[in-house]
Amino acid sequence: AQTVTQSQPEMSVQEAETVTLSCTYDTSESDYYLFWYKQPPSRQMILVIRQEAYKQQNATENRFSVNFQKAAKSFSLKISDSQLGDAAMYFCAFLQGGSEKLVFGKGTKLTVNP
């Protein structure tokens, strides 16, 4: 079974600085997708970014980018120019190709200090 590990239960960053959240996964499959989800306090979870395993280019969405290292099974999220609104729980998730069910990591709580 696939597993997703987020080794940092909590992280903090100063406003306007850059922070990187770590995620590793374990799979023997070659066809899969990786995601980062954001859950702000008392608000619903939303998708931040998605990466297809077959794509070598790292996905980017505005200030959010990933560092996808397929051989190392690593999928970190970089947030540039951090803003107070980035404070949230961040969950890394894995989807095997052909499946409909995500496997989530345990999450990283990000605090943004003014």
Next chain:
Amino acid sequence: DVKVTQSSRYLVKRTGEKVFLECVQDMDHENMFWYRQDPGLGLRLIYFSYDVKMKEKGDIPEGYSVSREKKERFSLILESASTNQTSMYLCASSSAGEGAGELFFGEGSRLTVL
């Protein structure tokens, strides 16, 4: 604006009571999910439905059942609530195929069982 709506944000129930958590999506999604979220444990899948009247057990189905009589509605049922079912419950939906993994979440239902 796409939406997943959970019927109750906060519920307080007694041990042994039957509890219904309702979820409605307006995106005509095939897939619907119920997750349980606990601190330090991340999101754990309780049940998944890929079509009307179709369901699959997730990682922690014990003590829960589900119902999907209409495509837009997915209900989670606790037949006899217990204190260890005190938790945050998240409903999500996604389209099948290419849209798999891109989940749309509701705001969550925080259940307290006394």
